[in-house]
Amino acid sequence: MKELVIISGKGGTGKTSITASFVVLNAPVVTADCDVDAANLHLVMKPEILRKEEFISGNEAVIRTHDCVRCGRCRAVCRYDAIRYDQESRVYSVNPYGCEGCGVCVDHCPVSAIDFPARHCGASFLSETPYGPMVHAKLDAAGENSGKLVSLIRSRSKEEASKRGYDIVITDGPPGIGCPVIASVTGASLVLIVTEPTVSGMHDMIRVMDLTRHFKIKALVSVNKWDLNPDMAKKIEESAETYGVEKAGRIRYDKGVTTAMVEGRPVVLSETPAADDIRAVWSVVEKHLKAD
Amino acid sequence: MKIVLTAREKSIDTEMDPRFGRAPFFVVFDTEWGSYSFLDNEQNLNATQGAGVQAAQNVVKAGADVLITGSCGPKAFQVLQASNVDVVTGDQGLIKEVVERFNRGELKAAQGPDVESHWV
Amino acid sequence: MRIAIASGKGGTGKTTLAVNLALSVDFPVTLVDADVEEPNGIFFLPLEIKKTKDVTIQEPVVNTTRCTSCGACAKACRFNAIAVTPQGALVFTELCHGCGGCLMACPEGAITEHPRVIGSYAEGKKGNLSFIQGELNVGEAMAPPIIREIKEKAAGESMVLIDSPPGTSCPMVTAVNGADYVVLVTEPTPFGLNDLSLAVETVRALNVPFGVVINRDGIGDKGVDEYCSSESIEIIGKIPDDRKIAESYSRGEAAVGIGPGYKALFREIFHKIADRAGEKELS
Structure with a gap:
């Protein structure tokens, strides 16, 4: 089974539109949306949810006010400044958005007045789309720990692929280089980096290439909207080459991409110039994906 | 000698769970007494991270001399090695058959982890 | 006054807004680039930065x-x-x-703690503009400690703009927590609207007052306007879809350099934001 993960470093480079198009070109395949912070793939894939799974991860501290003796020990031991003290009401409480779930306050409360319930962080879904099954998720507002959720989505999508006998999983990865990105690329067969011809796009791509090199994952690069700054597009491809990251082809700036998005349709289903470019990029990606 | 295997269900007539860290049960064979018992690995299913480390800790606590499972990552391997537990990876099939193969000397201890770190 | 600039998804124009706001006014501003996974603000600023400190976390070592x-x-x-x-x-x-x-x-x-470097921050200053940028080392996963540290560094300043990481999870929450006002930047498209609604849920949960700036106004559809009016969310300003902005951005130039019209537009947005944030401070 091959797993292609599409990432970008910088957000807004067109990663999701390209992912959706790749899926359409290869249907039926398993699709995974690992951009759990800003999941958008469902807007073009129109999934029908088959199964929902609550996402519970870690714990959070909750102070039982009526048992609290206001000694302030919890506040002293917490390294995340997550314990608040209201002078007026003389109440200690935990700021759930600051709580790391380390349990130190729980262990050190002299009167055991701190509970430590499991934390509900969101839900993941197995859905059916016109192009095959899709695994996606939604984090609760300010829900944390998207790295673990990403791992869950990846393992569910691989399970689904082996169950149905599909040999490709196409994954829309998260932006950035932190915890969710690391969780989405480790062990993948191939990574496609979609970038844009801007100084930020260049900078972020280099950081992403540092990451794929760190984890020894094979990567390709595609410059989207390349004609916005042809010189920069060329520079980006050259710098990718110094990392041993090969070109997968460019995609031109095309308002038809936005139009397709507004209509809730994958770009390759529209007659628009960028659709041809995306098809050409796929043929390069496919060659690398099926090699070795 | 104590041999620990990963299990999906509490039965030795079922397939060995190829996962280590997130396997729901361990089955512990005691070759001296010819008996076996099951251990929950359940606290791991909701662990935020480090399921492999915690599972390895459970195996060590169970007094294992050998762990047989599908694959084992680097962190768990390090814990098991430091605790003198041999790790056997790569085999699959019904639990009782895997144990028989081991007892006949057909399975060899791994020299290192066979999968990448899951990171979370 | 602390103003965070955030968005549910990256690439909507967060950095464009933050940088141009900072460059549009004549009073002292401290711009904090808290997008430590991909700090980009510096590319658009007329100043130099120097790395001033490593950021470490404490790590246990067993004797x-x-x-x-x-x-x-x-x-x-x-x-x-x-x-x-x-x-x-x-x-x-x-x-x-x-x-x-x-x-x-x-x-x-038997356990002692030793610092381990996970990133760094850099600072620079020119005229009225002070700039602090945090950067997470590649291969490290925990952005929040760096964000916390650079926010603390700017805590004493009177006007602080925080360019937050995209998304709605730990890093964004860490950057936005404690702000007087949050500006959510979005694009007028279905993706933009979906991400905006997630970001709105998050800032509402954090209980921070907020408003919306629409970037690339003119592309896409009316969904974001309709959503904001039905949710009673104020649209603080709109930045037009102008290929000139996209091109100057691609070269690493701020939009206020295109002409006086843009400088006036961003200054107007800044004053409106400061007004709203001030209302919160007074109440």
Whole structure:
């Protein structure tokens, strides 16, 4: 089974539109949306949810006010400044958005007045789309720990692929280089980096290439909207080459991409110039994906 | 000698769970007494991270001399090695058959982890 | 006054807005680039920065001659970062969150903490503009400690603009927490609207007043306008879809340099934001 993960470093480079198009070109395949912070793939894939799974991860501290003796020990031991003290009401409480779930306050409360319930962080879904099954998720507002959720989505999508006998999983990865990105690329067969011809796009791509090199994952690069700054597009491809990251082809700036998005349709289903470019990029990606 | 295997269900007539860290049960064979018992690995299913480390800790606590499972990552391997537990990876099939193969000397201890770190 | 600029998804124009706001006014502003995974603000600023400090987290180290393998540290660790072997406790630093629980739990005093570098921050100043940028080292996963540190660094300044990381999880929450006002930047498209609604849920949960700036106004559809009016969310300003902005951005130039019209537009947006944030401070 091959797993292609599409990432970008910088957000807004067109990663999701390209992912959706790749899926359409290869249907039926398993699709995974690992951009759990800003999941958008469902807007073009129109999934029908088959199964929902609550996402519970870690714990959070909750102070039982009526048992609290206001000694302030919890506040002293917490390294995340997550314990608040209201002078007026003389109440200690935990700021759930600051709580790391380390349990130190729980262990050190002299009167055991701190509970430590499991934390509900969101839900993941197995859905059916016109192009095959899709695994996606939604984090609760300010829900944390998207790295673990990403791992869950990846393992569910691989399970689904082996169950149905599909040999490709196409994954829309998260932006950035932190915890969710690391969780989405480790062990993948191939990574496609979609970038844009801007100084930020260049900078972020280099950081992403540092990451794929760190984890020894094979990567390709595609410059989207390349004609916005042809010189920069060329520079980006050259710098990718110094990392041993090969070109997968460019995609031109095309308002038809936005139009397709507004209509809730994958770009390759529209007659628009960028659709041809995306098809050409796929043929390069496919060659690398099926090699070795 | 104590041999620990990963299990999906509490039965030795079922397939060995190829996962280590997130396997729901361990089955512990005691070759001296010819008996076996099951251990929950359940606290791991909701662990935020480090399921492999915690599972390895459970195996060590169970007094294992050998762990047989599908694959084992680097962190768990390090814990098991430091605790003198041999790790056997790569085999699959019904639990009782895997144990028989081991007892006949057909399975060899791994020299290192066979999968990448899951990171979370 | 602390103003955070955020968005549910990256690439909507957060940095464009933050940088141009900072460059549009004549009073002292401290711009904090808290998008530590991909700090980009500096590319658009007419100043130099120097790395001023490494950011570290505390990491436990076990003295194996003192360790009795009692297991108290492993029990205290909720992150499964410690395992106990006959040779002593083994710490897996990549799983450690630096909470200090193991250290406090060890009855033998066998655990000490040593700093480990996870990133750094850099600073620069020119005229009225001060700039602080945090940067997470590649391969490191925990952005919040760096964000916390650079926010603290700017805490004493009178007008602070925080360019937040995209998304709605830990890093964004860390950057936005405690702000007087949040500006959510979005594009007028279905993707933009979906991400905006997630960001709105998050800032509402954090209980911080907020408004919306629409970037690339004119592309897409009316969905964001309709959503904002039905949710009673104020649209603070709109930045037009102008290929000139996209091109100057691609070269690393701020939009206020295109002409006086843009400088006036951003200044107007800044004053409106400061007004709203001030209302909060007074109330």
